[in-house]
Amino acid sequence: MTEFDGGDQVPELRFNMLFGNQAAKETIPYFIGEKQSVLMALNVRILLRSLPRMFIALVDRDPPDIDAIILSAFRAAISTAVGCKYPNFLSDRDAVSEELLQINLHQLDSVVHIANSCAQFFGANSERRGAELVAGSIDASLLAFPENEVVNQVLADQEHQGQGTTGEQVFYSPLFSVYDPPDNYKSAMWYFDQVPNNGPWIFWRSWYQGYFDGQPLDWELQKQIALIHNSIWNAGPNAVADEIRRVRARLKVESSLAELEVSLEVKRLARHSIGGNNPPESIHDERLSGAITLIWEATEELSTALEEENPAREWIEAILSKLKSGLTSLLKWCAGKVNLAVGTVIVVGATKGTTVVVDAYISKHPEKIEALIEALERWLPFLS
Structure with missing residues (x-):
């Protein structure tokens, strides 16, 4: 890089810097x-x-x-x-x-x-x-x-x-x-x-x-x-500061939801099996299925709510309640299934007639659900 010393070192233009x-x-x-x-x-x-x-x-x-x-x-x-x-x-x-x-x-x-x-x-x-x-x-x-x-x-x-x-x-x-x-x-x-x-x-x-x-x-x-x-x-600055807190709270909800959705690794059974010639084991467990279904439905509903600039507080409270209920059931189930393999699949009754398969990885990472719950609780005061 050519440095400027007030002379002619910059060939493109002579910088004769004067005030005015x-x-x-x-x-x-x-x-x-x-x-x-x-x-x-x-x-x-x-x-x-x-x-x-x-x-x-x-x-x-x-x-x-x-x-x-x-x-x-x-x-x-x-x-x-x-x-x-x-x-x-x-x-x-x-x-x-x-x-x-x-x-x-x-x-x-x-x-x-x-x-x-x-x-x-x-x-x-x-x-x-x-x-x-x-x-x-x-x-x-x-x-x-x-x-x-x-x-x-x-x-x-x-x-x-x-x-x-x-x-x-x-x-x-x-x-x-x-x-x-x-x-x-x-x-x-x-x-x-x-x-x-x-x-x-x-x-x-x-x-x-x-x-x-x-x-x-x-x-x-x-x-x-x-x-x-x-x-x-x-x-003034106080009003802007309040709005910045609201913006940050919503963005945290969005990022926490995105991280949870990645962890869920949801796949739709559009083919004969999952995993090619070596499909993972399926577990049919009503309590686990119910917990995962609640969590899955809550994430779908939250995605829909976030399409609105200011979703109703009651709507977000209902989603939050569903997430908490699903997490409580999931934690109870996980307590007795500590050795569950990561490749295990839980078959869940999905909405709209489509079977959804959820990787049991989520059963070992409830902190992502907890993070979303915490983010929603911090966002609630900004909703009316």
Whole structure:
């Protein structure tokens, strides 16, 4: 990688970085030709590196709208990063739009300018416009960092991007991969550490740490947070924190259900036998069959319920009750069958006239059912 020292080492463009519009103007040609998702990734990385400056300035100034400023910057960053991972996210104009993400530029000089540039990517419809946004962010970040560090870090980001299909590839490298993080990064972590563990900023601390280390949080989680309704964002950090807890609770239910379904290893008897020439042994046991049937029916019903954004609490409570009943019966049966072979098959009376075969592996792993029950219990308070 070619480093920048303020001279002519970069052949594609002479970076004559000055404060003001001239810097932005001269860097524009360097970014034309890049995919929009790549430009978005470069821009949001500039914002993430500059956030510590925002914390320091906010502590110094102590404006009355400090929470709104922080939340707006976080929203711009997470929405833009998600747009790099999921290109179709850009077209979801009902959930994400420039109007919803707009930040008042007068509030906090350079960092707010960069956050605003991230928001404007959702309205950018040309390579030229995307290049202008990145160049403007570089120019603004010069208030916080030396010019050679700014440019070399952006060049490193482009190099790390490589041949990835989407722009999120660069997020898997540390935020400061060219030079050591400045002291004000410690100030950012200090700011986060001042809030109690159950405070409204606890998620954002781990979210920022993930990008700093080059290990971003789960993308589906970030996507669902970016899609939080505008009215909730406007209600402030506590409302957003409550919604994040709800989102995480539902996602935990979904992941626990997926893990349980994998363990069940359900197969339909569409052929003469299972296992080829050496089919596993079948056990016909009414108590076990009843337990597995309850669990199987509960997972099917839960899959259906999760198709709705807000399923009725009573529905989820009924599913939870069925799971608990099935687990209780299964544990009683397992107590007397500790040596059951993994290859054993239990024939269960299935719904809709189809025979279902469940691998007895599940009889040795009730913790997956317990995990789903626990996830459902944590999700229930968020349902009405």
